Amino acid sequence: MEIRIQEAEPGHMPRPESDDTLGFGKYFTDHMFLMDYEKGTGWHNARIVPYGPISLDPAAVVLHYGQEVFEGAKAYRGQGDAIFLFRPEKNIERLNRSAARLCMPQLEAETIKQAYRELIRMDRDWIPRKMGTSLYIRPTMIATEAFLGVKPAIRYLFYIIIGPVGAYYPEGFKPTNIYVTTEYVRAVRGGVGEAKTSGNYAASLLAAEKAIAKGFTQVLWLDAVERRYVEEVGTSNIFFLLDGELITPPLTGSILPGVTRDSVIHLARSWGIRVSERQIGMDEVIRGIESGILKEVFGTGTAAVISPVGSFCYQEKNYTVAGGGTGELAQKLYDTLIGIQYGNLEDPFGWRVQIG
Numbered sequence: 001m002e003i004r005i006q007e008a009e010p011g012h013m014p015r016p017e018s019d020d021t022l023g024f025g026k027y028f029t030d031h032m033f034l035m036d037y038e039k040g041t042g043w044h045n046a047r048i049v050p051y052g053p054i055s056l057d058p059a060a061v062v063l064h065y066g067q068e069v070f071e072g073a074k075a076y077r078g079q080g081d082a083i084f085l086f087r088p089e090k091n092i093e094r095l096n097r098s099a100a101r102l103c104m105p106q107l108e109a110e111t112i113k114q115a116y117r118e119l120i121r122m123d124r125d126w127i128p129r130k131m132g133t134s135l136y137i138r139p140t141m142i143a144t145e146a147f148l149g150v151k152p153a154i155r156y157l158f159y160i161i162i163g164p165v166g167a168y169y170p171e172g173f174k175p176t177n178i179y180v181t182t183e184y185v186r187a188v189r190g191g192v193g194e195a196k197t198s199g200n201y202a203a204s205l206l207a208a209e210k211a212i213a214k215g216f217t218q219v220l221w222l223d224a225v226e227r228r229y230v231e232e233v234g235t236s237n238i239f240f241l242l243d244g245e246l247i248t249p250p251l252t253g254s255i256l257p258g259v260t261r262d263s264v265i266h267l268a269r270s271w272g273i274r275v276s277e278r279q280i281g282m283d284e285v286i287r288g289i290e291s292g293i294l295k296e297v298f299g300t301g302t303a304a305v306i307s308p309v310g311s312f313c314y315q316e317k318n319y320t321v322a323g324g325g326t327g328e329l330a331q332k333l334y335d336t337l338i339g340i341q342y343g344n345l346e347d348p349f350g351w352r353v354q355i356g
């Protein structure tokens, strides 16, 4: 695919002061990738242009009916200035599954990979150097057709924006305290919970705001039908180390199939740990805490990699997980994943892709 390039003026976008003040989602690089889709024509007009606002018709379908999908991935700077991606094809497959669920067009994996390579190489000096920092990649597809009617649009914009992000836990892990909501649900089977689409996140805000107001870090989501089985924590998948078994809820349609989740399952199995994708109810979690057989709980996702859970509040009662610290397995998974991602450890599963 031919990508037209328009270079930004030097200093086009504000630079972070240092790798220590990056935070998350605050900085964007000088350039962005865009391409257009029209029914009948397909994807065309691929271009890399200076980062900046895009203009949309106020009747654009995305603004009214939420036809949008996105992804979240990272590029890592390794030794000798190598640039690595982590399992990029998994994110591209998921983007296409999300798009199919929202009746949006499919993307060619090769096109996306080429766009990643060219965009990231152009803005490679934006990739931070400090361990734990990275370049966040946000591919996004929106329905741009100006039409007020509930039907799939015939015109779309796909774009990729990238930006440096900080280490999630610059001073080591900080276990989270979690509010288990029985009032709200994130997603239902048969809905769009397994798609990375904007409405899921808008729908989660109120529960999270209420939990934060009560002093908690995040919400734990239960299944929408019985409000009993654990689904996810905030915008992460969740794992429980219970009586030697590593348990994560199965992908039955309401759960986002995380790339980190899949990687944790593979790593843990390769270490001889029994891993089960099965339902786990809050009653089992509480019994595990009370009897002491629940040793670890952690969330998994691209942003934080591994996020240990220190305590739960369930039905207005507080429960501390195994002393509230960071478990051994969470630490080992974190060290191994970032070791692979930054090129400091062997990559037994072939997950790392060097692009520069």
Ligand SMILES: *Cc1c(COP(=O)(O)O)cnc(C)c1O
Residues within 6 Å of the ligand: 072, 196, 232, 234, 235, 236, 237, 256, 257, 258, 259, 260, 261, 300, 301, 302, 303
């Ligand atoms: C993105 C996301 C995850 C984590 O997926 P990764 O591929 O591991 O980053 C989990 N849950 C939700 C709701 C998400 O949006």
